[in-house]
Amino acid sequence: MKKMLPWLITILLAITLIVVAAFLLMDKIFPSDTNDVNTAVQNVETKKLSADEIVALTAEITDIKTNTADPDYILKVNIAFQLDSAKSKEEFEKIKAIKIAPLIIKAIADAKPEELNGAKGKDQFSSKLMNIINKNLTEGTITQIEFTDFVLASI
Structure with missing residues (x-):
């Protein structure tokens, strides 16, 4: 013993x-990213808008190119943001280059290429972006994010 x-x-x-x-x-x-996705989905209220209203409330950020968490991959993305009011859009337009674009670049830098593949991956990433950006907006909120161009390529 x-x-x-x-x-x-x-x-x-x-x-x-x-x-x-x-x-x-x-x-x-x-990872427990589903909590962020569920929070974003619960916070968004959707209402039917006309095409003119959608155009009036939508701001775009184009030509963001940066590496993902895997340095062998690069992502080129154009994003359309639908905001809740015209005043929110004006505020967003003022800060998009100096405040919003760096947040998007950081989020892309933290994302792995596998997380960005498929519709589900893009939806989760857009929800993550929505949570991050809404916390940093001076006025109003983003109600919807759409990728107008999304190219993920290996270097």
Whole structure:
């Protein structure tokens, strides 16, 4: 029994370390981005707008080109933002180059190419952008984000 005690302690320590490491890495393996998506979906109220109203409330940011989290991939994107009021659009237009574009570039830099593939990936990314940008707007909120051009290519 005396000879087995160090072995038992070593085995228990190893099992404990494996469980702790698995618990800490669980968020990395299974990210919880769905909370952000659900929050964005709940905060958005949709109403039917005419084509003229949509054009009046929509602002665009074009020609954003930057690397993704994987430096072997580059993303070129044009984005249309629909805001909740004309005054919100005016405020958005004033800060889009100095405040909004850098936020988009940072979000792209954090995104992996696999996360951006498919309609679901683009929807999750647009929800993430909506949450980030709405927190930084001086007035009003973004109600919808659409990608008007989306090119993800390997370098």
